[in-house]
Amino acid sequence: MPAPPPRARRLCRPRWPRSPSWWRRPPVPRPAQQQTYKPPPLPKPSGIAPKGDFTKDLQRARPEADPGQAAGNEGSDEAFRAKAEADAIRKANAAGRHDLIKRTGSRLVLPTVSGRPEIFDSVWPNASGHSEAAYEDYRFDGLSPDREFFVVRATYYESSDVIWVSRQDGERYRLRATPKPSPDGSLLAVVSASELMDFNGILIWERASSRLVEKFRHEPGERYALYRFMRWKDNRTIELERTTQGDPLTCRDAMEETLVVLTREGDNWSLKDVTAPRCKR
Numbered sequence: 001m002p003a004p005p006p007r008a009r010r011l012c013r014p015r016w017p018r019s020p021s022w023w024r025r026p027p028v029p030r031p032a033q034q035q036t037y038k039p040p041p042l043p044k045p046s047g048i049a050p051k052g053d054f055t056k057d058l059q060r061a062r063p064e065a066d067p068g069q070a071a072g073n074e075g076s077d078e079a080f081r082a083k084a085e086a087d088a089i090r091k092a093n094a095a096g097r098h099d100l101i102k103r104t105g106s107r108l109v110l111p112t113v114s115g116r117p118e119i120f121d122s123v124w125p126n127a128s129g130h131s132e133a134a135y136e137d138y139r140f141d142g143l144s145p146d147r148e149f150f151v152v153r154a155t156y157y158e159s160s161d162v163i164w165v166s167r168q169d170g171e172r173y174r175l176r177a178t179p180k181p182s183p184d185g186s187l188l189a190v191v192s193a194s195e196l197m198d199f200n201g202i203l204i205w206e207r208a209s210s211r212l213v214e215k216f217r218h219e220p221g222e223r224y225a226l227y228r229f230m231r232w233k234d235n236r237t238i239e240l241e242r243t244t245q246g247d248p249l250t251c252r253d254a255m256e257e258t259l260v261v262l263t264r265e266g267d268n269w270s271l272k273d274v275t276a277p278r279c280k281r
Contacts, residue, residue, distance in 0.1 A: 078124075078137065081155070085139040092143060098167065101140060103149075108138050110150050110165055118170035120152060133157050145181060148210050149173075159197040166210055173212045176203060176210075182235045188212070189238050191229035202227055202240070202262065204269060216262075216269040227260075236264040244277070251279035 084151040089101050099111035107121040120138035123130055144151060144164060154161040164173045176199035179188035190203040201219035205212045223244075229240040239261055245255040256277035263270055 080141050081137065081153075085141070088140050088142045092140070103140070108140055108152070110140070110152075110167075112167055112170045116170060116171045118150075118165050118172070138163075146185065161199075164212065168210050171211065173205070175205065175212075179195075179205065180229055180232065182232050184235050187215075187235065189229065189232070191227050191240065191245075193226035193228060195226070200226070204262075212279070217268075218271065233261070238262040240271075243280075246279055247277070251277070251281075254279055254281045256280065 027279045028049070085103065089103060092098075093100050101111065102109040106124060108120040108122070109267060110118045110129045111122075112118060122138050123134050123136040125132050125135055135155075135157040139153050141151040141153045143149065148167055150165040150167060152163040152252035154163055159278075162175045162177055164175055164180075165171070166173075175188070175190050177190050177192040181188055181191045183201075185208050188205040188207070190205070192201065194200040199219075201217065203214065206215045228241040232243055233239055239259065242258045242260050244256050244258070245258045246252060257280050258273055258277045259275040260271055260273050263272065
C-alpha cells in the first residue's frame, strides 16, 4: 500500500522579539487649546485718598532762568556780557537814589521818574526757538557821567548799538557807539569806524534839559573812509584821523591817513583837512 503524500506545511509570520521600552516612539502631544487672555480684575476703589501730595513727582517745576544769563557756555560772549551786566546793576543799585534796576531772565527793567518803567526784551534763539537772525541781546552798562541816563548795550546778529535811556521819562536815544563828551559836558561826539554792519561815521549830540538832540551827522557813503576819534581840542573843535584808500599813483595798493578837524561855526559843523594824506604801507 503506497505511503500517503506529505502534508503541506502551514506558513506562519515569524515572531520577532518585542522591542525594548526605550526604543518605542514617544507619543505625539496634542496641541493645547488656545485660551483668551483675561487681565486681572481692577482693584475696587476703597474711597480713601492717599496721604501726602501724590502729584509732586508727576511734573516737576521748571527752574527760573538764571537772571542775566543767556543760553551759552561758560566763557562765551553771552556769559561775559551777563557777568558784566550783573556787576553794573549791583553797582548802580548800591548807589541808591532810584528804584532798583531788575533783570528777570531775558527781560531788563529800568525804572523812571515818571513811574512807567522802560523794558528791554532780549531774543535768544537757542532759548526761544527763533532763528539766529532774530538775535537781540540788551545789557545794562551803567549810568551816564551826569547820572541822568541809563546806558544799554545792544548786540544783534550782525551789528551792535549803544542806547541811552532818559531816567526821567524813558526816552531812548540810539547813539550807535560809546560817546566822547566835550570838556564842558554839553556835547557828545560819537565816532564809529566799521566796514560791516555797524554805523560808520560821525554823530554830534547836544544835551538839552535831560534830553539829547542830534546836531550833526556824517556818513562817508560809497566812498571808503574810516574815522578815529583823537581828542576834543576845545568845546567847539574835535581832532580826528581819517583813513582812506591810497591814491593810485602815489600810494597804490595801500592806505592813506589824514588829520582832520570837525569845527562848530554857529549852529553848523564842518570837516576840514589839516594835513596832507600820508601813505601808510
